[in-house]
Amino acid sequence: MLAFALPATYFVVKINVDADLMLAKLSPYYDKIYEPAEDSFLLLDLFEEIGATVANNKPRLVVELGTGSGIVSTFLNQHILKNAFLIATDINPHCCHAAIATNAKNAATVNFDSIQGDLTSSLRPASVDLLIFNPPYVPSPFVPTVPESAEDQTWLDLALDGGNDGMAVTNRLLQSLGKILAPKGQAYILFCARNNPSMVAEQFLKDHPSFRVEKMIERKAGWEVLSVYLFQNTASQKDR
Numbered sequence: 530m531l532a533f534a535l536p537a538t539y540f541v542v543k544i545n546v547d548a549d550l551m552l553a554k555l556s557p558y559y560d561k562i563y564e565p566a567e568d569s570f571l572l573l574d575l576f577e578e579i580g581a582t583v584a585n586n587k588p589r590l591v592v593e594l595g596t597g598s599g600i601v602s603t604f605l606n607q608h609i610l611k612n613a614f615l616i617a618t619d620i621n622p623h624c625c626h627a628a629i630a631t632n633a634k635n636a637a638t639v640n641f642d643s644i645q646g647d648l649t650s651s652l653r654p655a656s657v658d659l660l661i662f663n664p665p666y667v668p669s670p671f672v673p674t675v676p677e678s679a680e681d682q683t684w685l686d687l688a689l690d691g692g693n694d695g696m697a698v699t700n701r702l703l704q705s706l707g708k709i710l711a712p713k714g715q716a717y718i719l720f721c722a723r724n725n726p727s728m729v730a731e732q733f734l735k736d737h738p739s740f741r742v743e744k745m746i747e748r749k750a751g752w753e754v755l756s757v758y759l760f761q762n763t764a765s766q767k768d769r
């Protein structure tokens with residue numbers, strides 16, 4: 530079992546990946562960023578299980594989109610991918626600060642940074658070897674508008690509301706995946722059952738014949754069923 534801690538300024542917390550989570554909500558970020566939850570832990574459990582395989586691929590640039598507290602990318606940095614460069618991105622600036630603090634608390638390495646931005650907009654095409662995204666996946670009437678100032682109180686609304694079918698944000702990523710992944714690059718994307726992930730995967734494969742898609746893990750979380758799918762670019766450098 531792997532132990533993990535978030536910074537004291539954020540949560541006083543020690544997480545055992547399989548079990549306990551104790552939060553003391555004392556932080557400057559509290560109420561502004563997404564607290565680690567069942568979806569975050571599903572990703573940690575998956576990477577704990579397949580960590581050796583992921584590390585064997587020797588990804589050089591690893592990007593977590595929508596990093597929230599930074600728990601997933603810090604976990605990867607600390608336990609799985611010690612030689613990669615990790616970028617934790619989020620549209621919410623408070624998450625970028627929290628992710629840097631979480632990493633500094635746990636891994637204290639220089640191979641980690643954070644960028645505020647919309648999905649992959651700040652990244653070079655064909656540059657990402659490993660991409661991870663736990664998106665706003667909950668079906669909702671609309672996707673909240675992005676606040677104009679850091680002081681706005683509505684940043685957290687962007688964490689869960691995913692618009693129609695909960696797929697508005699994820700669909701935008703899927704449309705850019707073929708462009709942003711490096712040759713042989715991989716993306717691990719989390720879905721809830723209401724996103725209809727098997728249908729999404731089928732349609733994606735029709736549009737992207739050079740990809741392979743596989744369901745990696747699925748778990749009931751309360752009344753929701755969560756899963757993580759791997760989208761693998763099988764095109765090599767030569768094919769591009």
Ligand SMILES: C[S@@+](CC[C@H](N)C(=O)[O-])C[C@H]1O[C@@H](n2cnc3c(N)ncnc32)[C@H](O)[C@@H]1O
Nearest residue numbers: 563569595596597619620621647648663664688
């Ligand atoms: C469900 S939370 C996941 C947080 C964290 N990765 C975790 O697993 O605990 C979704 C995150 O995506 C971010 N987000 C929403 N829309 C985004 C966008 N267009 N670009 C980048 N990040 C976005 C939210 O701010 C939020 O931090």
